[in-house]
Ligand SMILES: Nc1ncnc2c1ncn2[C@@H]1O[C@H](COP(=O)(O)OP(=O)(O)OP(=O)(O)O)[C@@H](O)[C@H]1O
């Protein structure tokens with residue numbers, strides 16, 4: 001009986017989305033102004049799913065992510081991660097920002113081990129984990145370098161490794177490749193997909209790059225601005241790409257045109 005009950009509970013847990021946002025609104029109150037940044041946003045992300053949020057500048061993408069991360073409070077609505085109401089930051093939710101956020105006084109390895117040290121892991125355990133992620137992001141040779149010695153793409157690889165090293169259930173990424181040149185961006189996209197497939201993390205990825213959202217994600221939420229809200233949910237898991245190459249050009253172009261028309265509107 002006890003065993004059956006436990007497996008039932010696990011089943012129920014699996015069925016509920018990892019991230020569940022319902023009726024989320026955010027109002028910024030400034031001295032003379034009341035600004036409605038998000039209005040009645042509802043979205044969900046299933047366990048191990050890769051979902052993008054796409055939208056014009058100022059539509060509230062970062063606001064959604066900051067609320068999910070527990071860095072900012074909702075004005076109204078429900079925000080649940082793994083069945084729990086978000087009340088503040090947690091190591092279960094890793095965050096990667098657009099600007100490079102390495103600790104400049106720490107080496108690459110120390111940056112990656114930062115959260116592990118906070119958790120009280122011993123040096124040997126920390127090294128095992130940092131070795132794994134240094135290899136995964138291809139920075140073994142730079143373990144002892146400092147941020148200022150690295151290129152933008154390398155810094156973002158460290159930031160991803162640092163987030164992943166904490167084994168978060170959810171990875172929240174706010175335009176992480178926005179500042180990179182086209183070629184570096186492309187290789188980072190491939191790297192992220194590789195890591196996602198290996199680690200099976202649930203990812204919320206913010207971008208305003210349509211190609212990027214179609215390439216990376218299984219589903220896309222398209223947003224509108226003023227007030228920020230979801231205008232459409234798009235299934236992007238349609239075999240557009242195979243082994244990282246675009247194979248269904250017609251469908252890709254159709255979807256891209258459709259998204260462009262949504263964004264224009
Ligand atoms: N602390 C704040 N006080 C007042 N208004 C804010 C604050 N933070 C954000 N806003 C406003 O809320 C809106 C949404 O901001 P947000 O940063 O979420 O947009 P975004 O979609 O991430 O834009 P971008 O693509 O440019 O990063 C913007 O109009 C912004 O001016």
Ligand SMILES: [Mg+2]
Pocket residue numbers: 061062063174
């Ligand atoms: Mg933003």
